[in-house]
Amino acid sequence: MRHIISILVENKFGVLARIAGMFSGRGFNIETLNVGPMIDNKLSRITATIIGDSEALDQAIKQVNKLINVLEVTEFSDGQATERELVMLKVSATANQRAEVVQVCDIFRAKIIDVSAESVNIEMTGNASKVTAFLNLIEPYGIVEMARTGNLALKRG
Template identity: 65%
Template structure:
C-alpha cells in the first residue's frame, strides 16, 4: 500500500542520510522523496511516498520519532492532505503535431516553457492521477525526457 509521510527535521548535515537509511534498513521501497527547507531556515521537510503495509509503517514512524534531529512525523491518510507533483516533459513535436500537443496541454492547464524546432518542454503540476493521465496522452508523440519532483503534501 502507498503511504505519504511528512518528516520535519533539523536542517543539518547528514539528517537526510539517516532518515533514508532508516527507511531502507526497514525494507521500505521509497517511491518518491522530496526534501526542501521550510519557511524557518533551521528546519527542512522531507516528504516521502513509501510502499508498505500498515503495521510496518507504524513501526517506521515510531523509529523516525526516535531519531535525534526529527522534530515531527505525520502520516497522511487518504483524503487528509493535498498532494502535488511538478513534472517537466520534453515531447517530440514537429510542425504537424505541435498544435495537437498544445491543445492537450491547455486541457490539463500545463505551461509550455520551451519551444524548439523539433520539441516542446511542458511544465505541469498536479496529483498522481492527473500526471499519469497527461503522460498517457502525450506518450504517442514521443517523450524525449522526463523529470519529476516527487510528491509534496500538506494537511488540509
C-alpha cells in the first residue's frame, strides 16, 4: 500500500540519512523523497511516499518520532492532503512539431521555459496521475531528458 508521510525535522547533518535508513532497514520501499528547508532554514520538511504494510508502517512512524531532531510526523490518508509534484522535461520539437507540443502543454497548464532549434524545456506541476497523463501524451515527441520531484503534500484545511 502507498503512504505519504510528512516529517518536520531540525535542519541538521545526518537527519535525512537516519530517517531513510530506518525505513529501508525495515523493508519499506521509498518511492519518492523530497526535502526542503522551511522559511527560517532551522527546520526542514521531508515528504516521503512509502510502499509497505500499514501495520508495520505505524510501528515505523513511532520509531521515526523517537529519533533525535524529529519534531513531528504526519501520515496522510487518502484525501487528507493536497499533493503536487513537479516534472521538468526536455522534449524534441522541430519547428513543425512545436505547435502540437504547445497545444499539449496548454491542455495540462504546463509552461515552456526554454526553446532551442530542436527542443523545448517544459515544466509542469500536478498530482501524480496528471503528471503521468501528460507524460503519456508528450512522450511520442521524444523525451530527451527528465527530472521529476515526486510528491509534496500539505494537510488540507
